[in-house]
Amino acid sequence: MAEYLFEQFLIGISTGAIYAIVAIGYNLVFGVMNVLNLSHGAVMMVGSFGVLLLFYLGIDNFWLAVAFGIALALVTGLLVERIAVRPLKGNWWNIKVATLGAAMFLENFVTRLTDGRPMPYPRPFKPVYYTIVGDFEVSNVQLFLIACSLGLMVAMMLFLRHTTPGKAIRVVAQNPDLAQCVGVNVQQTMVLGFALSAALAGCAGILNAVTFGSTYPFVGQFLGLKGLVILIVAGIGNVRGCLIVALVLGVLESFSVVAGGSQYRDLVAYSALVLTLLVRPHGLFGEEGRTGREI
Amino acid sequence: MPISVSDMQPILTVDRIEVRYGKVVAATDISLVIGKGEIVTLLGPNGAGKTSVLKAIAGLVAPADGRIAFDDGKTVHELAGKPGHVLAKLGIAHVPAQNIVLPRMTVEENLEVGGRFLMSDRAALQRSVRSLMDRFPILAERRTQYAGLLSGGEQRQLAIARALVAKPRLMLLDEPSIGLAPKTLGEIFGLLKRINREDGIEMLLVEQNVVKALELANRAYVMRVGAMDFSGPCEDLARDERLANAYLGS
Numbered sequence: 001m002a003e004y005l006f007e008q009f010l011i012g013i014s015t016g017a018i019y020a021i022v023a024i025g026y027n028l029v030f031g032v033m034n035v036l037n038l039s040h041g042a043v044m045m046v047g048s049f050g051v052l053l054l055f056y057l058g059i060d061n062f063w064l065a066v067a068f069g070i071a072l073a074l075v076t077g078l079l080v081e082r083i084a085v086r087p088l089k090g091n092w093w094n095i096k097v098a099t100l101g102a103a104m105f106l107e108n109f110v111t112r113l114t115d116g117r118p119m120p121y122p123r124p125f126k127p128v129y130y131t132i133v134g135d136f137e138v139s140n141v142q143l144f145l146i147a148c149s150l151g152l153m154v155a156m157m158l159f160l161r162h163t164t165p166g167k168a169i170r171v172v173a174q175n176p177d178l179a180q181c182v183g184v185n186v187q188q189t190m191v192l193g194f195a196l197s198a199a200l201a202g203c204a205g206i207l208n209a210v211t212f213g214s215t216y217p218f219v220g221q222f223l224g225l226k227g228l229v230i231l232i233v234a235g236i237g238n239v240r241g242c243l244i245v246a247l248v249l250g251v252l253e254s255f256s257v258v259a260g261g262s263q264y265r266d267l268v269a270y271s272a273l274v275l276t277l278l279v280r281p282h283g284l285f286g287e288e289g290r291t292g293r294e295i
Numbered sequence: 296m297p298i299s300v301s302d303m304q305p306i307l308t309v310d311r312i313e314v315r316y317g318k319v320v321a322a323t324d325i326s327l328v329i330g331k332g333e334i335v336t337l338l339g340p341n342g343a344g345k346t347s348v349l350k351a352i353a354g355l356v357a358p359a360d361g362r363i364a365f366d367d368g369k370t371v372h373e374l375a376g377k378p379g380h381v382l383a384k385l386g387i388a389h390v391p392a393q394n395i396v397l398p399r400m401t402v403e404e405n406l407e408v409g410g411r412f413l414m415s416d417r418a419a420l421q422r423s424v425r426s427l428m429d430r431f432p433i434l435a436e437r438r439t440q441y442a443g444l445l446s447g448g449e450q451r452q453l454a455i456a457r458a459l460v461a462k463p464r465l466m467l468l469d470e471p472s473i474g475l476a477p478k479t480l481g482e483i484f485g486l487l488k489r490i491n492r493e494d495g496i497e498m499l500l501v502e503q504n505v506v507k508a509l510e511l512a513n514r515a516y517v518m519r520v521g522a523m524d525f526s527g528p529c530e531d532l533a534r535d536e537r538l539a540n541a542y543l544g545s
């Protein structure tokens with residue numbers, strides 16, 4: 001039993017880390033542009049299918065395919081910014097509708113191309129299982145996925161904290177007018193935030209598909225919604241908060257599956273959302289008056 | 296009203312600009328000049344359009360009409376319509392009236408941000424930050440504190456210091472006296488005078504504290520709602536009874 005719980009714990013950490021990447025993607029766009037990008041989930045899906053596309057084209061190299069998938073997600077994200085966000089000049093409601101439209105287009109477009117069936121997904125390398133104690137095993141793929149997700153998160157935080165473009169993103173998030181006054185090109189920084197967010201979405205889509213061994217055109221809806229829940233529970237604008245809440249939620253979900261079966265998974269996530277908002281309307285790590293204009 | 300600027304070397308020439316937000320006209324037919332070495336103040340009642348004029352000069356709103364020329368000593372740049380970050384690179388430092396610090400960054404980080412995007416020499420940036428902390432001892436004391444937690448007066452000092460990090464040519468200050476206790480106010484205005492004299496930085500100062508502004512500045516402009524009403528040396532303004540009664544509260 002202990003082994004089984006530990007296995008579930010690892011699965012929880014692994015899905016939680018993916019949720020965190022999703023939530024931080026929302027956060028980046030929310031931070032620099034103060035808009036909610038509802039195409040985020042669809043861009044993840046595009047990333048995961050980008051990998052399959054390269055295999056379909058006959059190039060049989062997993063790492064090349066991953067790079068292509070991330071690049072495809074990035075380009076898709078930039079197109080969404082150009083077509084569905086920038087022309088609407090910050091109008092909050094219009095952008096929500098337009099990005100939702102972009103998501104529907106992408107999902108249905110991919111459904112047309114693939115018949116909408118779940119597609120089996122390649123593995124980075126042949127899984128090898130290590131026995132830790134008794135019946136408890138971990139695979140190298142599992143450890144690799146966790147290392148990738150957590151590594152991405154740490155890299156993202158270091159980037160925002162210490163590099164010049166990272167600082168530009170944080171300055172724009174806190175005050176776009178002041179950003180201009182200290183010499184930050186706000187337009188460029190917004191595009192950078194969008195691009196990073198889309199690239200992270202691509203990574204999350206691919207990591208998720210490798211974890212479950214498959215992907216399908218509407219996979220982004222479930223992942224995107226989880227990311228949003230985390231964003232709200234953590235408090236909009238808080239990167240570290242997102243990571244903590246995502247990991248806790250991943251583990252909680254995993255244990256609730258043990259306790260009651262897979263139908264309890266989402267019940268836990270959304271109960272957590274409702275309870276948090278009842279107790280702390282600004283999220284666990286949020287502050288009153290913060291709207292996401294801050295990272 | 297025409298002013299004699301023939302004996303003056305203007306570093307900034309604002310020529311009949313209009314600032315509007317959509318259909319709202321905030322200021323129209325505004326002309327002003329800032330000569331070499333000058334501190335100029337722009338006064339007027341609430342809603343006259345002072346902040347809008349300052350924003351137009353800083354590139355935060357594009358003027359709907361007119362031209363703005365800035366002489367950095369080598370070339371004359373046309374500013375109207377250029378975005379704010381480009382003007383910042385030309386040496387125009389704007390300290391707005393509200394939301395003047397980056398609240399989720401420390402005092403030191405705020406100062407560093409003042410030069411990070413404008414200076415390529417990282418060592419010179421560090422030197423500049425350090426020398427400003429010597430000039431503003433309270434900032435050195437609060438170095439590691441989040442700027443959002445500073446008092447209003449401390450935030451004002453931080454914002455002014457941040458504007459100085461990259462050694463600007465021209466400073467635009469929007470109501471720097473807001474929230475300052477008389478003692479701090481005296482200190483800050485004394486410091487502005489010194490910066491003007493020692494570093495040779497010209498200043499355009501929007502103020503509600505008319506007495507202090509006229510003390511500090513060489514010349515004054517007064518706006519009525521949306522337009523210019525007076526320009527001239529500060530002594531003349533203080534003597535002008537009509538204006539004194541209308542805007543300055545005796």
Ligand SMILES: Nc1ncnc2c1ncn2[C@@H]1O[C@H](COP(=O)(O)OP(=O)(O)OP(=O)(O)O)[C@@H](O)[C@H]1O
Pocket residue numbers: 316319320321322339340341342343344345346347348
């Ligand atoms: N972003 C904006 N959108 C629409 N109208 C604006 C905007 N900013 C200012 N205005 C309007 O422009 C006019 C001038 O405003 P401005 O802030 O320039 O005045 P001000 O002289 O700085 O006033 P105060 O002394 O109160 O700061 C006002 O009528 C104001 O309502």
Ligand SMILES: [Mg+2]
Pocket residue numbers: 345346347392
């Ligand atoms: Mg004003």
